[in-house]
Amino acid sequence: MEPMIWLLLLGDAVSDATFYEVFRSDAADTTGFLLGSPSGTSFNDTSVILGRTYWYRVRACNDAGCSEFGGPDSGFSDGVGILPVLNPPAGVSASDGIFSDRVNITWDAVNLATFYEVFRSDSAGTEGVLIGVPSGTSFNDTSASPGSTHWYRVRSCLGTGCGDFSEPDSGFRGGM
Template structure:
């Protein structure tokens, strides 16, 4: 009898394990798998006596590189295979526990949370009941903060955050936040609000397309000609702008616009689009609204905007929702929203 013939081993990485296989060694009576953490180091027996041509190392630690070889044996002696290296992946566990806190603003709620260990992303959920009815509010987030600008003043909301990775998810505690209502200079709530949606959610193309609805939950009609709407953005360069009113329920011809450079610019706003309305626009009845006002603007050279950091721009909802970062004025007095500061 002669010693076993030459043969070849291969290895495949798994999650905290390594799967090994080898070709048959002619004349071999049995096999034994050996392992080392160095390609030239000391190999130690890992398995008992084997007669099959496969073995799975379930004792491997994820992220560690191991070196394996197989020894074929018979009564005449032994033959050792080639050496293969395998680096198993680490086992993924569900994200760890974490805590969220909330702060009320004017028609908005600012949320922040601690990091959830192992989390790949987060999603904010909101409900008007503390125990049920939670719906996704944000898209997938990697930051640890989020501001809900769609909140209605004097309404109590309940928020929670869900952290997610490939293994599953973990849910934070629930916090309640009651945003304040915007007010006029005299501090009396007007019942007016501006709803907004982006007709185009691409933040890096040649046109911005904000659309608005002005709502009146007050007890008196409000003349459109007394109102001004301001949408804040960064102009990115010194190019002038073109304005288009694509459609308005009150009549596109009754919508007027100008672009105003802010005297005190901020990191997210140096210019605003100001909409005013002719007398032909009529009034907004108590409990009514203006209907849609579909606007669009571009640079005269048609270069791209960078809207992702613009104060009033939001992709939180593609339906009309209250946006306190779009301001509304009645006879020049702030009646809705928060100016950038």
């Protein structure tokens, strides 16, 4: 049987957690082995076998230690509905003062993406807020504050979820 990629959604983030530990087992009554330690609430299990049921347990961790395990929860891969891992969009570019009424954001298409999410923030180091969900590879931010530099990130998405954020790019509206 061929290995597949199985995307695990770990649930809601735990406020004090700096990372999580994901364990996998072939039975509901055993802890199994450590698969990985993601910092976010999703994890790609790249070693699943078609037709096999797995049991997953997750615990939240920080410098003080780890919580008790949550779960278990089972997952089964039949090869149908396997979620592809979408790459973050490359080539994100926000216009720099070209338009007085908007910032135009463009990016390269991502294979298999059916729509994108565009986020705006006031600094390069923060995720920002969702401002648009276009199906194509451009978006006009008409609500950008004139005279302010904004930072934009884009995620590629399917109906089943979104990939990681792109690298940010800054942009601003031009003068009137």
